[in-house]
Amino acid sequence: MAGNKIPRVPVREQDPKVRATNFDEVCYGYNNEEAMLEASRCLNCKKPRCVDNCPVSINIPGFIMKVSEGDFAGAASIIAEDSSLPSVCGRVCPQEVQCEGACVLGIKNEPVAIGKLERFVGDWNIAYGSGEVVKEAPNGKKVAIVGSGPSGLACATDLAKWGYQVKVFEALHRVGGVLEYGIPEFRLPKNGVVAREVDNVKRLGVEFETDTVVGRTVTIDSLLDEEGYDAVFLGSGAGLPKFMNIPGENLNGVVSANEFLTRTNLMKAYDESYDTPIYVGDKVVVVGGGNVAMDAVRTAKRLGAHATIVYRRSEAELPARAEEVHHAKEEGIEFEMLTNPVEILGDEKGWVTGMKCVRMRLGEPDESGRRSPVVVENSEFEIPCDVVVMALGTMPNPLIASTTPGLETNRWGCVVATEEGATTREGVFAGGDVVTGAATVILAMGAGRKAAKAIDEYIKSK
């Protein structure tokens, strides 16, 4: 069938009015027929541009051909060569600037729904896959992984397959890192997807130790010297929230997106059977324009508040995935673009009552290539609200670097590492947000896999 004649198969979603009141997943995903039909649109290009634009170079046409033939197990094993988290990445990757952004069909029509197909294959594999484990014989070497987020899981998966004894140390009480505490249930189901992908890693023999804060409970040194690990992979992410340092930021009702989302996702504040308190009031304003800001504002809406995004640039510069912005709008989120807070206002008891803002306009492009926002004079105005959520980005936690002699960090607090993941400390490798600063799941996963290779080479050369 000529691929470009069939329109992109729409994906079924929960009605926006209904889903804005619950935490169930927004997107239902494709069924077998829909997936096969959508897969048939792929032109199977000789020089697939989608693969070049995938941070982990998944053989995209290869797995899509298998889907179009109805060989879902075959598709799963093709993806597994390059990705250990297809159900996650199919849901959270910014496909529009990666694989789908490069799809030839997208020039005149709509690109192949690569993300939705990847998700379909991942979910099919969770539900029907054989769960068969192929791994090499144990080689007697031990590797410790710090952090159970995407980079740690990916690194652990490869090393376990190659016969290493791998243990993952997690500071929180649940495994998954940002997949567990950061990304909301309505975008990435915890028990249905995250826990199942983690189960796949456990099946390879990888051990997990929760409630262990590296830098406090144990140190990198104690893992290497006392516990006999041959190498350590540092995938502890970027968990430290940023604030604006404007007046009123410590009023009751101002929280970081990390706190707001951790209370809801990890601590299940939306579920009455959990003890976790959360405060939304009537009106929540979220400051920021990334995926975390969208997650926070849509969470606030679901918790019953009138929810608004305040962002200092224009809509075209929003760093969030296009789909999240689209979903947020459908759900009735308000957007105050070209707006920047200058002060949080409070009552005499110290509770938030509003936010003083200024309007912005776009000036010259800055070093990131985006046009930098400039304050419009005399444009001050107030937005009344009860809660302000700061979603301004995150930095790596200094806890590990400050307790690991010889581990260098740069001026943003990120661990200095080579492309392959080698740090300035022998035997210690790093990848993901702890190296790059807050980025994407797929980049972290890719970095974890590269580091696994480097760790393998390092241990074999010892």
Added chain:
Amino acid sequence: MFRILKKRELAPDIWRMDIEAPRVAHSAKPGQFVIVRASENGERIPLTIADYDEEKGSVSIVIQTIGVSTRKIVALEEGGYLPDFAGPLGRESEFVHEPIEELKKKKILFVAGGVGAAPVYPQVKWLHEHGVEADVIVGAKNAQMHIMTEEMRAVAGNLYLTTDDGSLGFHGLVTAKIKDLIDNHGKHYDEVVAIGPMIMMKFVAATTKEYNIPTIVSLNTLMVDGTGMCGACRVTVGGKTLFTCVDGPEFDGHQVDFDEAMRRQGMYRTIEQRKAHIEAERAAGHKCKIGLDK
């Protein structure tokens, strides 16, 4: 899972539990705390470390039942398990890094209020084990509410007990006892460490300010993760915003904005009170038919 090795009531609604947590016991130092969760749907709550025994691999916590979560912890029995026990968190007390000879020259006064005696104990004990004798004031509402007195007496230089009602020791607040020691008994102190309710620490800091005595306080702010991730524990110290969990919990008491800290502590109070109330009603067998517990 972390086994509860021992549990006993120290005073009305104040319990001590010894928890099997070898890694925490191995790494714990004076001044640090742990994050505990009592059940799968429970909150993560910060609790100070009251003692630790590396050989036994045990860590002791003291819990005063003040809400849903603390009651859940105390409802667990000896031989049972806490699902989560993470730590040691926070920075250790500064004196741990001071040369012992310098410490020996210093006269340190610890001031504990109520369950604040628990986190003060490992600090005084550490100093005692390193040949430094520190004076300790422990204040409580009445004689019955005093905890860990014998342990404290064994490691403290001079131990002064105070009660609000005069049923034991000095009749009055700990701040009055500080003044009494300095003004009437010729005592001189180079440093004060105060741990207890926020309001007590505020007034101790105000008192020591009059005498120009450097004062350390240990803040018990709200926390979620306890590792620097959420920022719920933000506190203003000397005009700068710091995180209690990673920058503290010990700060210069003369620099802390206590009024803000106390206000922030109450951020979720009404929500928690509501939850506690619903919990109590449920426990009493009440089933809400009109959905008020939703």
